[in-house]
Amino acid sequence: MITWNDFIRNEFKSLLRRPSGIDTLVGKILLLVLVLMIAAYFAVIGYMLPIILKQVKTGQAPLEIINGIMVYYLLADLFMRLLLQQIPAGIITQYLVLNISRKKIVSFLLTKTFTNIPTTVGVTLWCSFSISQFGISIDCALWLASVLLFLLINSLLITILKNSFETGLWGTLTTLGIILTIGGTNYFGVIHFSEVIKIFLHSAVYEHQVLILIPLALLFVLIVQTWKIILSATYKEINAKYSLRRVTSSVYADEFFSYWSFEWKQFWRNRRTKTAFLFQTIIFTFLTMNNIMIFRKESGWMSTLLPFVFLFVAVSVPLIFLQQTVFLRESVFFDKLATIQFSWKKYFIRNYLIGAAVTIIYYLIFLVLLLMMSQYLLVVWASIFVIFHIGITSYLTLYSSTFSKARFRNDTSPWFNYEGAAFLPWYIFIIFSVEYFIVPIILSIVTRFVSEIAAMMFCLIVGITGIAFYKQWFAMLYRGFLKRRYIMMEGFRAVS
Amino acid sequence: MVQIEHLCKSYNNKEVLHIDALDIPAGQCFGLVGNNGAGKTTMFRCVLDLIRPESGIVLSSGSDIAKSEEWKAYTGSYLDENFLIPFLTAEEYFAFVAKVYSMSVAEMRVQLDCYKDFFNGEILSQKKYIRDFSLGNKRKIGIVAALIVQPKVLVLDEPFANLDPSSQLKLRKLLQDLQATKTTTMLISSHDLVHITSVCERIGLIEKGLIIKDLGQDEQKLKELEKYFAP
Numbered sequence: 130m131i132t133w134n135d136f137i138r139n140e141f142k143s144l145l146r147r148p149s150g151i152d153t154l155v156g157k158i159l160l161l162v163l164v165l166m167i168a169a170y171f172a173v174i175g176y177m178l179p180i181i182l183k184q185v186k187t188g189q190a191p192l193e194i195i196n197g198i199m200v201y202y203l204l205a206d207l208f209m210r211l212l213l214q215q216i217p218a219g220i221i222t223q224y225l226v227l228n229i230s231r232k233k234i235v236s237f238l239l240t241k242t243f244t245n246i247p248t249t250v251g252v253t254l255w256c257s258f259s260i261s262q263f264g265i266s267i268d269c270a271l272w273l274a275s276v277l278l279f280l281l282i283n284s285l286l287i288t289i290l291k292n293s294f295e296t297g298l299w300g301t302l303t304t305l306g307i308i309l310t311i312g313g314t315n316y317f318g319v320i321h322f323s324e325v326i327k328i329f330l331h332s333a334v335y336e337h338q339v340l341i342l343i344p345l346a347l348l349f350v351l352i353v354q355t356w357k358i359i360l361s362a363t364y365k366e367i368n369a370k371y372s373l374r375r376v377t378s379s380v381y382a383d384e385f386f387s388y389w390s391f392e393w394k395q396f397w398r399n400r401r402t403k404t405a406f407l408f409q410t411i412i413f414t415f416l417t418m419n420n421i422m423i424f425r426k427e428s429g430w431m432s433t434l435l436p437f438v439f440l441f442v443a444v445s446v447p448l449i450f451l452q453q454t455v456f457l458r459e460s461v462f463f464d465k466l467a468t469i470q471f472s473w474k475k476y477f478i479r480n481y482l483i484g485a486a487v488t489i490i491y492y493l494i495f496l497v498l499l500l501m502m503s504q505y506l507l508v509v510w511a512s513i514f515v516i517f518h519i520g521i522t523s524y525l526t527l528y529s530s531t532f533s534k535a536r537f538r539n540d541t542s543p544w545f546n547y548e549g550a551a552f553l554p555w556y557i558f559i560i561f562s563v564e565y566f567i568v569p570i571i572l573s574i575v576t577r578f579v580s581e582i583a584a585m586m587f588c589l590i591v592g593i594t595g596i597a598f599y600k601q602w603f604a605m606l607y608r609g610f611l612k613r614r615y616i617m618m619e620g621f622r623a624v625s
Numbered sequence: 626m627v628q629i630e631h632l633c634k635s636y637n638n639k640e641v642l643h644i645d646a647l648d649i650p651a652g653q654c655f656g657l658v659g660n661n662g663a664g665k666t667t668m669f670r671c672v673l674d675l676i677r678p679e680s681g682i683v684l685s686s687g688s689d690i691a692k693s694e695e696w697k698a699y700t701g702s703y704l705d706e707n708f709l710i711p712f713l714t715a716e717e718y719f720a721f722v723a724k725v726y727s728m729s730v731a732e733m734r735v736q737l738d739c740y741k742d743f744f745n746g747e748i749l750s751q752k753k754y755i756r757d758f759s760l761g762n763k764r765k766i767g768i769v770a771a772l773i774v775q776p777k778v779l780v781l782d783e784p785f786a787n788l789d790p791s792s793q794l795k796l797r798k799l800l801q802d803l804q805a806t807k808t809t810t811m812l813i814s815s816h817d818l819v820h821i822t823s824v825c826e827r828i829g830l831i832e833k834g835l836i837i838k839d840l841g842q843d844e845q846k847l848k849e850l851e852k853y854f855a856p
Binding site: 225228364 | 673674675676677694697698700702704707708709710712713721722724725726727754774
């Protein structure tokens, strides 16, 4: 008989044997490094959070502040889940016709519902924060368990909200309505949700431990409800409905249009690309507004976060850029282009220019903002980043796309889903990570050993050199692409 | 062995399957033929409890397949490549299926040996994942995985599709041999009239969700089918 161990082993195989190179030893090592790096990043943020919070000088202890704003974190977490979390029913089709009871399959899927990126990020972040506050102790474990409890409630809640309505739109609107209502009423002091959350976070540590039974009871009710939803999702018709809608929305034109309109249709009729685009736009808008608010309040501690915020946005720029190049990896598009007379060079250059244009637009918006706030050092810093990005990193991103052999399923999430599959292949995340850190790393190293001016000059010169030699870049890109073209096509067939 | 009673299935208020009564006795090989979209796969999905019908029941060995899961222990099936686990090698997949059906590794090897000829040296020891096999070889893997568990009920959706001519003939022989033992009840759909008439002793002709003809054991069934599908 099959055991949970077999399920988990299959899950790992599914993750580690994904196409596009992760099944190689180097791929696995890089993935491990990436996972450790991301985990370390959040762990460091969590650990450093009290130090940042102390600068607020409100007289409150960091734990008090975090308990007070936890409701906003949980709402943000719910929002993230709205975008990222899918019902984990995809991989189990194969199990349904085998001698495995549906009950066991549903139990496994329910457990999978708990394990996802928002939960993992939350646990990593708050685990290190909790340790920084309580040390390794029972109190630390209890506080973390309370937070985890709310994260699990979110995880189940979003599954229910997204799957209880006839269309996904109602689920999205209801979730947004809940987020805005709770956030708004709390912000304007109509209902103090933050105080309610605070009580539960305190009760675990200090007194009224019995109160923790309330979220536990809620968790239980949600588990029962989610069980029903997942059970119905294991019937093909539910999946069929969703996949049918997705496939229909991303169906490729029967006839080949000119690649411009074709590409646009492929983008716009594809739920994944639209979601990723929407996600970035929302993040960008939020961050921009957030920055304006920060400067208006002239809050010192928040201003120190600006470079990080800027970095975050700067990372989302290549993401938009990558959405252009990702079409290369869409087999249908690729195969069609491969069988007709088509200028790949123009295609690459156009994508490069689109990416550069988007970067510059983002930069200009920030430039206005930074100039208004008289943040001249950041203006210089941002300019260098943009030049470096256009000259070096965006080219490398484009180049890396020619290595991909992956074919993406139409129902794949824009980000990692439960099956470990994503709209963007895993190595893109490695590139993101490099892009995220490369400029700060160069700047900090050269500043440390020489000077800040020298660091800026160095990045500037490298960036300008990259732009100046764009023709050579593209010649290299084109040669590499031609060399791998047939491997890519074979790869498309192989993983189809 | 397999009984269908008043089975109805609709999509978007359009009825795609309506079977009042169908009884497939134990050991019988029942073939299902019909044009694209006639309802063959939908019927098989209902039989395998993959979709919920609006009304009606499917009984396997007398028990409702939607209420009891005992049928899974003696049913082998292959519908399409989505039912394979793409990131496993063929050996791993067979081992997984064997484990699910509580078979020992030795039993599995003995069973696999029976299909070596059908594999044609292209399946085992290939050091590649199922996703990297051709469509035809994927189908072979799926069919053999359904067969190695020695099922009492075997459900195969278009098993001859994508197979090379020699593999089609080998599969036909395998199914004919299995049918001759009368130990397995088979439900097979196919567009290949020659193969299906040579394997199945009884053929149902399905059109727009209805079984419009139930052709029994007579010599004329191929001619009758050819006449029906003639343009």
